[in-house]
Amino acid sequence: MGELEHMRRTRDGYDSAAAQYLQLFGNSLREYPLDDAMIGAFADLVRGGSRPVLDVGCGPGYVTDRLRALGVRARGLDLSSEMVALARETFPDIEFEQGRMAEVALPDGSLDGLLSRSSIIHTPPGDLPAVFAEFHRLLAPGGHLLLTFQAHVDDAELAWPFDHKVAPAYRWSVGRVAALLREAGLQETARMVVAPELDPIRGFHYGHLLFRKPVTESM
Ligand SMILES: C[S@@+](CC[C@H](N)C(=O)[O-])C[C@H]1O[C@@H](n2cnc3c(N)ncnc32)[C@H](O)[C@@H]1O
Known part of the structure; x- marks a missing residue:
């Protein structure tokens, strides 16, 4: 399957599933206390910065809203226009944009943080380096990534x-x-791998990687 076909299937799939997804997962963070703990640690690292934090592949926006509740100036981006519409309707005080994670319409170094939860899973493996290059471009020096x-x-x-x-x-x-x-070009801060027993849906491990862009880049 070509890259565009893959993206079209992902976008159309989430457009159709958006309302059901919100119903199923909109209150699910309490069932994933370790996810919430990592989101809390990430929020502690990025809170108070002068630049916004982007929730990439935000879906219906409940993680973006969690960041906001933790005092973070968070906004969301998603491929699916239905997800974005639902997020805007549910959380009218938060900015949500439609877009692709490999090509975000924001200037270099414009974010203090970038969070992406369960959204790189639909990226064709060969495209992952380009996505990570984009995350690096978007982060300000010293900015944090939670993947x-x-x-x-x-x-x-x-x-x-x-x-x-x-x-x-x-x-x-x-x-x-x-x-x-x-x-x-990113540096590892911490990692957590959650045991499959804690995944009620599929019984998969979950990886949580906290990285940051170096404050000064080596030449
Ligand atoms: C499994 S959902 C996760 C939603 C939310 N982050 C959460 O934790 O519930 C995956 C989301 O990633 C979005 N997504 C997938 N590929 C994307 C891409 N290339 N660019 C932006 N968003 C993408 C989908 O539209 C979908 O809303």
Whole structure:
């Protein structure tokens, strides 16, 4: 499947599923206390900055709203116009834009933080370096990234396809994703790998990677 076809399927799939997704997951953070703990740690790192924080692949916006409740100037971006419409309707005080994570219409260094939760899973594996290069471009020096994804602890492969109702999806090797983030110029701050027993839906590991853009880039 070509890149554009892959993106079209993802966008159309989430357009159709948006209302159901909000109903199913809109209050789900309490079922994922470790996700919420990482979001809290990320919020502590980015709170009070002069630049906004972008929730990339924000879906219906409930994580963006959680960041806002934690005192972060957060805004959201999603590929699906239906998700964006729903997020705007549900959280009218937060800015949400439609767009692609590999090409965000914001200037270089314009973000103090970037969070992406369960949204790189639909990226074709060959496109992941371009997405991480874009995250690096968008972050200001010293800015923080929190990346959360369905994971695999076997580093033999980068991507492990899985059966997803909405669009083709991949679990990612935590070690290999961390290596790609380093290749993009980001530095690791912390990582958490949640045991499969805590995933009530599929029984997958979850990877949470906290990285930052160096304050000064090496030449
Ligand atoms: C599984 S949902 C996660 C939504 C939300 N982050 C959460 O934690 O519930 C994946 C979201 O990523 C979005 N997405 C997938 N590929 C994207 C891309 N290339 N650019 C922007 N958003 C994308 C989808 O439209 C969908 O809303």
